[in-house]
Amino acid sequence: MGPRLEPARKVKLHLFAAGYCTHPEWVTLRGGGLAVIRIPAIFACIEHPEAGVLLWDTGYAPRFLEETTRLPNRLYRMTTPVGIGSEDSAVRQLAxxxxxxxxxxxxxxxxxHADHIAGLKDFPEALFYYAAEAYERVCRLRGLAALRRAFLPGLLPDDFLQRSRIIDPCKRVALPAAYPFTHGLDVLGDGSLLAVPLPGHADGQIGLLLSTALRDYLLCADAVWSSAAYRENRPPHPLAGLIMPSRRQYKESFERLVQLHRQVPELRILPSHCPEVWETEVKGGAEL
Ligand SMILES: [Zn+2]
Structure with missing residues (x-):
């Protein structure tokens, strides 16, 4: 047995998928097939004993379709076909x-990226936690420049900045030595949710370490696109690198996850777009 995280608070975790996009498998996984597969936009609901209900991203929402009706944003939908109905949104599934x-x-x-933030406007009381760099690198982008970073500014609530709580890079928490990260960042200040840097797919991307009664999890967002990728060390096709701000950072983050899985196999790493997670762990929000 590898080391377990020992946070002061354990949480409950529920996974959902809010919509999906379609791509040929070979784009997302080296050696993957030619067939077009459905790629879920997974989000998580975290129940914290004191802080209440928190979400990890939101997946798609019907608002994404409104935002991509006209050019240039329509290019997003043309290159990435998306399936999202009103009953699939985070807010509806939580209801x-x-x-x-x-x-x-x-x-x-x-x-x-739009497939992670399309539902933000549906949660009027939520504070927003993220790494400063993730927002700073996209917030001034508009039109095609924003689109190249898969960012649709219209998805952010008008009071986004007032409700933002940027994750403090000084709130460091030590991780077990087997973890290939120097430390985690304490998101809430009670050690229950630890952010780790996974940049490359997007600037400032973070993963989230948490612990439930049964096991530890790393929500790793898009640092890998499938569980097979980190388990079998199969990075995506080089073409996928076209959309990444840093291939070098992507490779480093990817290799960290491969290493983490080898060194701490009991930790379940959950990629946001993994078809296997969709089949096995997203069960209408049942507690994991
Ligand atoms: Zn992404």
């Missing part, structure tokens, strides 16, 4: 398990 929008007290944003 189905009895969680009202105002009950969501915080949303931890892995990075600012």
């Amino acid at each position: 189905d398990i009895g969680i009202r929008p105002e009950q969501v007290k915080g949303i931890i944003i892995s990075h600012f």
